[in-house]
Amino acid sequence: MAELAVPIPMTPRTFYPVAALPQNKTKMETIGKKYFNEIKLAETLTNVPGAIILSLIFTESAGNPSIVSSAGAVGLMQLKPQTGNDVIHLENKSKRLTAPEIELLKKHLGARVNGPLKQQYISHKIKENNYTGNVMTRADLQKPELNILLGAMLIGILIDQHYEQGVLRLDKALVRYNQGYFFKPGTGTVEQVLDRVKGRSREAYSYIIKVVGKNGLLETQSMV
Numbered sequence: 001m002a003e004l005a006v007p008i009p010m011t012p013r014t015f016y017p018v019a020a021l022p023q024n025k026t027k028m029e030t031i032g033k034k035y036f037n038e039i040k041l042a043e044t045l046t047n048v049p050g051a052i053i054l055s056l057i058f059t060e061s062a063g064n065p066s067i068v069s070s071a072g073a074v075g076l077m078q079l080k081p082q083t084g085n086d087v088i089h090l091e092n093k094s095k096r097l098t099a100p101e102i103e104l105l106k107k108h109l110g111a112r113v114n115g116p117l118k119q120q121y122i123s124h125k126i127k128e129n130n131y132t133g134n135v136m137t138r139a140d141l142q143k144p145e146l147n148i149l150l151g152a153m154l155i156g157i158l159i160d161q162h163y164e165q166g167v168l169r170l171d172k173a174l175v176r177y178n179q180g181y182f183f184k185p186g187t188g189t190v191e192q193v194l195d196r197v198k199g200r201s202r203e204a205y206s207y208i209i210k211v212v213g214k215n216g217l218l219e220t221q222s223m224v
Contacts, residue, residue, distance in 0.1 A: 006168045008219050010190050010212040018215060025220050028054055031063035035076070038145045042152035045101050048159065052170075053077075053152050055217040056177065059210055060151075065144050074141035077151025082123050084136040086181070087154045088116035094157060101149070108146040109135065122181070169193075171208050178207040 016024060032039065032054050039057075043050040060078035061067050072080050079087070088105065091097040105113045115135035141147050158173035158181075172185040175197055183204075186196050198205035211217050 006170045006212070008212060008222065009214045009216055010171055011194060011209060012214050013194065013209045014214045014216075015206050015209045016215045016220075021215060021220055021223065024058075024217065025223055027062070028058050028217065028221060031057055034063065035144055035148065038148045041104075041145070042148045045098065045104065045149065046096075046152040046156040048152045048156045051218055051221050052155060052211075053148065054221065055211045056151060056155060057148070058217055059207065065147065066142055068138065072138075074138045075147040076144055077147055077154075079141055079147065079150055079154070081136040081138060081141065083154070084141055084150050085116040085119065086122050087150050087157070088113065089119040089122060090157050090181075091153045092117055094160070096153070096157065096160070101153070104145070104149055108140060108143055112136070170212055174208050174211055175204050179204050 032050075035057070039050045039053050042048065042053055057063060057076045060073075061076045063076065065076050067078075068074050069078060073083075074080065088097070091101065102113070112135040141150070155173060155177050158176050159168060159170065162169040162172045169190070171190050171193055175185050175193075176183045179201065185193050187193075188196070194205060194208060197208065209216060213219075
């Protein structure tokens with residue numbers, strides 16, 4: 001697994017009590033073993049550390065590839081079909097999309113991958129004359145290999161956008177993964193961002209500290 005580019009924990013704030021750490025570690029180890037090949041492949045293709053991918057799988061779905069949320073998010077990394085389309089579009093637009101990624105996408109989507117590759121805009125800005133609808137289905141997103149790749153692509157895009165003065169603000173990337181691509185975490189220190197996010201969404205606030213807080217999932221994975 002690639003090394004993290006941020007100090008962990010990023011904040012002394014906690015979500016998980018100390019008593020939860022052994023159980024969390026065991027559960028993550030189980031998920032990590034079950035999906036080791038898929039996580040490793042996504043890590044290799046996107047350069048997103050496997051520890052971050054595993055943390056998102058744990059937080060989003062607890063390792064259940066078939067789960068569908070009330071909002072229509074699907075699978076291990078909880079993506080909507082529209083989001084899956086947009087991730088491919090954004091990966092391509094940002095010039096992150098590589099030939100091996102395209103090959104893996106075609107493995108699962110076939111010629112349908114050309115839909116998001118030809119998109120001119122992200123979905124909420126799309127006009128009728130350049131969009132033919134979602135090419136991705138819930139069934140597609142219940143395939144672990146595809147779901148994990150797309151989730152890693154998305155957090156990778158957000159990570160790239162939040163290197164600020166040479167420092168990775170993973171807190172900002174995480175909250176946008178949770179709240180949506182266009183969520184604005186604002187400026188300031190980690191603690192200032194946490195205070196701002198907490199005032200807007202308790203769920204989003206918890207999401208950040210579950211992963212990068214004290215006793216969080218990234219710290220737990222480093223436990224011997």
